[in-house]
Amino acid sequence: FATDQAEVRMELLHEWCEERTVAEAESLLVGADIPVGRAMSIPEVLEDRQIWERDVMMEMDIDEPGGKKILAPGPTIIKFSKTPTTAGPIPKFGEHNTEIYTSLLGMNSDDLSELREDGVIG
16 A cells, blocks of 8 residues: 555455445445445356446347357447447358468468468358
């Protein structure tokens, strides 16, 4: 700590927090207009209804036999009042290989064929 006073304040805050549940501490701090947010585990985050209502996380279908679904980040965690966001399909494995290898890496179709034959790309 930078000062003894800062260390004492932290000790007092620690004691105050130990006497309360997370929900109680959060409620009291919010009620006092103190910005606060709880640190949550991944399972807790995934159970938080606000995560789903704001499309921070989404359940998406993947194009595989059996109709599997995966959890994926939503289109954006920032919401604009006049700019809608949409979530598109998840790219298939290797879907953008040709575009990336040719336009960004300068490879030609022979190079790609060789990589596919060698099992380097799908």
